[in-house]
Amino acid sequence: MAATLPPPAQPVATPTPIVHIVQPNDTLLGIANRYGVSLADLLAANAGVEPTRLQIGQQILIPPPNAGRATSNDVALLPSPTPLPFEIRGLNSARTPAGSLDILGEVFNPGPSALINVKLLISLQDASGAPLQNAIVSTLLNVIPPNQASPFRVLFTDPPMDYAQFTVRPLRGEAAEGNRLVVPLRVVRVEGRPEGTQFRVNGELTNASNITPSTVNLLVTIYDAERRVIGYRYIALSTAPLAPGASLPFDVSLTSLSDAIASFTVYAEGKR
Numbered sequence: 001m002a003a004t005l006p007p008p009a010q011p012v013a014t015p016t017p018i019v020h021i022v023q024p025n026d027t028l029l030g031i032a033n034r035y036g037v038s039l040a041d042l043l044a045a046n047a048g049v050e051p052t053r054l055q056i057g058q059q060i061l062i063p064p065p066n067a068g069r070a071t072s073n074d075v076a077l078l079p080s081p082t083p084l085p086f087e088i089r090g091l092n093s094a095r096t097p098a099g100s101l102d103i104l105g106e107v108f109n110p111g112p113s114a115l116i117n118v119k120l121l122i123s124l125q126d127a128s129g130a131p132l133q134n135a136i137v138s139t140l141l142n143v144i145p146p147n148q149a150s151p152f153r154v155l156f157t158d159p160p161m162d163y164a165q166f167t168v169r170p171l172r173g174e175a176a177e178g179n180r181l182v183v184p185l186r187v188v189r190v191e192g193r194p195e196g197t198q199f200r201v202n203g204e205l206t207n208a209s210n211i212t213p214s215t216v217n218l219l220v221t222i223y224d225a226e227r228r229v230i231g232y233r234y235i236a237l238s239t240a241p242l243a244p245g246a247s248l249p250f251d252v253s254l255t256s257l258s259d260a261i262a263s264f265t266v267y268a269e270g271k272r
Contacts, residue, residue, distance in 0.1 A: 213270020
């Protein structure tokens, strides 16, 4: 199982340009649809490119969605001019039996504000660092409270033959008043242990706030000895309101990329 070094803890503030490497049977229209941009914007960002004469290996610059004509409804889709600092860590990769490439990691929010609208650019590269294939991914948690981490995952079903390494870079991250969106819940009496081919975690959570969330979600993340993410599970634990002071038991199982599970974390949140 291979992994790359994580990017700096304080990521660059400038959005990273996205470059698509033309693959067999690619068309400009198909590329535009894949990245959620218009064909007109794609052509404008690649002046001189002949739509009917794409070459395998040719680099196509991908503009932001709705480039040049963003409205207030489009703002959430565009890269942040100055992403809120956050840490990208726990990076890990593994080949599936079918030959796909599975990449995992997590975003840690050092605070003091909650973090929302996090988007990352994952780039597959050759040995020289040239980009081969890209994907944009969001974190699992929509709201990452201060001092909390959220995993992310992307599966490249057909990675290039000359793939040698990958990078993960920030595209977007915004501050928000997290207590208006989610209610963090206290997790107590937690136990975790291997059970057959899975890892089982049980315990109890308590609503220590004075707010009654309408639903309760639970996130379990597991790591190897190098603190790389090797699996996670995010479930709706309850769709019933959890009153202040009330408790709720949980018992979940999850699979991982490796049997060498060294540690795990549990996070519970209530949705308003």
